[in-house]
Amino acid sequence: MTTTSGIAIVTGASSGIGAEIARQLSARGQPVLAIGRRAHRLEELSARARAASHAPIHPLELDVTAEGAGVLVRDRARELGGAAWLVNNAGTTRFGPFLEGDPAEQAMLVRLNCESVVALCAAIVPDLVTRGGGRVLNVASLAAFQPTPGHAVYGATKAFVLSFSESLAVELDRTGVTVTALCPGPVTTEIFDAGAPGVPRKKPPFEISAEECAAYGIAAADRGDVVAVPTALSKATAQLSRVLPRAVIRRLSARIGLSILGYGGLPRGARG
Numbered sequence: 552m553t554t555t556s557g558i559a560i561v562t563g564a565s566s567g568i569g570a571e572i573a574r575q576l577s578a579r580g581q582p583v584l585a586i587g588r589r590a591h592r593l594e595e596l597s598a599r600a601r602a603a604s605h606a607p608i609h610p611l612e613l614d615v616t617a618e619g620a621g622v623l624v625r626d627r628a629r630e631l632g633g634a635a636w637l638v639n640n641a642g643t644t645r646f647g648p649f650l651e652g653d654p655a656e657q658a659m660l661v662r663l664n665c666e667s668v669v670a671l672c673a674a675i676v677p678d679l680v681t682r683g684g685g686r687v688l689n690v691a692s693l694a695a696f697q698p699t700p701g702h703a704v705y706g707a708t709k710a711f712v713l714s715f716s717e718s719l720a721v722e723l724d725r726t727g728v729t730v731t732a733l734c735p736g737p738v739t740t741e742i743f744d745a746g747a748p749g750v751p752r753k754k755p756p757f758e759i760s761a762e763e764c765a766a767y768g769i770a771a772a773d774r775g776d777v778v779a780v781p782t783a784l785s786k787a788t789a790q791l792s793r794v795l796p797r798a799v800i801r802r803l804s805a806r807i808g809l810s811i812l813g814y815g816g817l818p819r820g821a822r823g
């Protein structure tokens with residue numbers, strides 16, 4: 552079985568990095584099951600693929616945190632011929648000090664960024680193993696490499712995705728299924744509107760486009776890379792987080808983390 556002969560499941564395909572991953576896979580001939588809650592966005596993506604005579608993009612309006620979402624996606628992928636790729640991209644963030652946040656939103660972040668990734672892997676990866684090969688691409692973040700005061704839950708969820716992906720990659724050795732954790736620094740998408748509604752942001756000069764990020768992630772998954780960090784600056788940042796003492800890293804992250812993302816004015820908490 553080749554990894555291009557089946558369906559590519561892409562969560563969070565209605566905007567940003569996920570929409571680009573779906574578009575690029577479809578453009579190179581891979582049929583896509585595009586998942587998100589905003590059905591009209593998925594329909595637009597699907598119509599654009601049709602107009603360009605690319606491989607079909609099948610929209611699936613779904614909240615991936617809903618009970619039974621994994622099984623529903625698996626059954627739909629089977630109807631469409633079976634999955635070859637699983638891209639766990641759906642995710643969001645919340646900026647601001649933890650104690651000022653809404654506990655329900657923080658719990659939702661964990662459900663979306665962590666639990667849905669586990670549930671979808673549990674539902675889909677057995678089918679990839681049975682078919683003798685496939686690609687899992689989990690979208691983590693550069694935030695996975697260090698604590699992130701000022702958006703504490705987000706960084707922790709992405710550290711979870713990185714750790715989970717690395718473990719799963721090793722467990723799936725010799726099955727033909729590869730697992731890649733994509734760990735981008737800032738990417739121009741709608742996530743910043745969701746994470747800090749109405750807060751002005753100065754886009755950093757090293758921010759990359761969703762198109763670049765998606766292309767980098769797809770190429771890394773094609774190669775079977777386990778950890779994929781786009782751009783030299785982000786690679787250096789990830790490396791620094793591995794070699795510096797944790798106490799230094801968490802202080803440094805508190806001091807410059809939000810400014811690097813373009814939120815110089817946002818508070819990080821009582822000691823920020």
Ligand SMILES: NC(=O)c1ccc[n+]([C@@H]2O[C@H](COP(=O)([O-])OP(=O)(O)OC[C@H]3O[C@@H](n4cnc5c(N)ncnc54)[C@H](OP(=O)(O)O)[C@@H]3O)[C@@H](O)[C@H]2O)c1
Binds near residue numbers: 567590615643
């Ligand atoms: N942009 C960055 O700087 C950056 C950097 C590192 C990592 N990332 C990661 O990249 C991934 C994609 O984010 P993005 O930057 O492309 O942001 P985005 O444009 O806001 O896209 C987020 C996607 O997730 C979907 N989503 C959110 N909640 C969902 C739910 N409950 N069920 C199904 N889909 C849901 C959204 O679709 P609906 O609203 O239609 O459901 C949307 O398609 C995230 O995991 C994010 O953490 C982003």
